[in-house]
Amino acid sequence: MKSLKYIWRNVMRNKLRSMLTILSIGFSLALMTILCGYIALQDVWGNEAQKYHRIVVMSTMGFSGEVPIAYVDRLRAMEGISAAVPYAWYGGMYKEQQMAFAQFGTDPNHVFNVWSEFKIDPAQLKAFQDDRQACIADRRLAERMQWKIGERIPLQGTFYTFNLDLKLVGLFDAPQNTDSLWFNWYYLDEGLRAKDEPLSGNSGTIFAKTKDANSMAVTCKAIDERFASSDHPTRTQTEAAFAQMFADMLGNLRLYIFVIGMAVVFALTLVAATAMAMSIRERTTEVAVLKAIGFSRWNVLLFVLGESCWITTLGGLMGIALGCAFLQGMHIVASQFVPVSVIDLAGVWLLLLLALAVVIGLVSGLVPAIRAAQFSVVDGLRRVI
């Protein structure tokens, strides 16, 4: 207890230097917190997806391949399946803006059976089902775009040649911000067919819900086997695996970012080590006096390591708090990027980051600590005598 006080006083001895070290460690750990938070986010998505036992059917050719609309009905007739809908990515431009939000063509009559956890006012759902040109949107998307019910939403196709002229008739609530707009797949398909487009009759992907979580793997396999010898073979996977597939596309990028983050952490460890070496050097005589009085090398080593760990742990706490505040801020102002609150993201990784701060302390304090421990008392005292 007594030595903690002494160590703390040493931390406060040169406030500016300690503060700068704390800040540099803090910023590098804030960066790491944001990176790790982003990775945790994808895990949360994966777990979330697992909960609703949905599966995704796509073409073996990937997103450029075709999944015939007729497959939807065949899926609905299958053993383990409770609901299925076409789910076609439209990717249109809204008011000259590319990718302003996600747009999907789906089946209004079944879509809330597949996403049964989403909520919508029954009257609004009915309006969606009754009008071919109707669309509904995630409430948070509508808020972001400042749309009101009745709003006309024209979408200009980018790879579809048919432009959509949609009317917002309802808002749905999802557990997390989907940033999505749903319109009637048949409206798009009719338009394409009228133009004799080859893309017509393609559901894009099919989202289906299985009756329970255990049957997901079997059902995926059954679907793919069933269409294996057709003109349009399929690749079916769980929604979690599907999300992971997207994540893996970013995977390498994630690794690079992680490596850069660690490099920053390493650089700032050296900064902390320099600061620590400087403060101990200024205290050579004092260390010699401590040893003369009877403090062992081991005591001295712990004093120095304690001091450096204290500094970096403060920096770590600050950085983690800062990083979490940033993630939470993003969740509030831009929930399409961070759809989950920090509380849901929090996990062991936060403790690991704190441990990383302690490790930085140990590493940065090690050389000065060993030097202080080994320094000869007599030489240290001669500086003043």
Next chain:
Amino acid sequence: MAANQSDALVVVNNVTKEFRRDSFVIPVLLGINLQLARQDYLALMGPSGSGKSTLLNLIAGLDRPTSGEVIVCGTNLGVSSESKLARWRSQHIGFIFQLYNLIPVLTAYENVELPLTLTRLTRRQRDEHVRAALEVVGLSDRLDHYPRQLSGGQEQRVSIARAIATDPTLIVADEPTGDLDAKSGGEILELMRRLNEEFHKTIIMVTHDPNAASRAKRIVHLEKGVLVNTNATPVGATA
């Protein structure tokens, strides 16, 4: 002689000390013999560079002799390990330095408490020791002052309190008045006398000042690495 040795608190036998710097060797102490009885008060004088601090460091267990024996409080210091010496110092030696060497981030109270944290004393016992030590040096009203808030003389008194707080057998002082004016120096010397006479501490004091040395019971001179015994004051019965 043998009986004498066992009585003596400090026995220095044929001690030499040389320092090696790169390839050449600096001989500093060239065969020192010295004994000190309990409750003795020795002043060690000599010109600068004669090896006074070196000898004092050997006796205080901060360094080991190149040859010969240094036996203090029954422990042969030349053969003890570094960590044993550290523990031994904390139990037997009180240090007073020329430049006080208090820890600047600790208050007077905490500086005096510092060596006590190495003992098994309880918090309460430590508190008693600290207050008693600061009482002896007359600084009971400065417990919470930091070293920079004290005068040089007061700092040295705190460092004396630190040296006596653990109730050591031997007090070593390397030019304790070297950095003080005559008045403060006089106070320190008076304190040292009291420690010797009232508290029965054995003291070795290095000094350049003949006036300071004259307050000791015994004076030895060190010149070019050898002791020249010019006893200024009558030597105690045990010498």
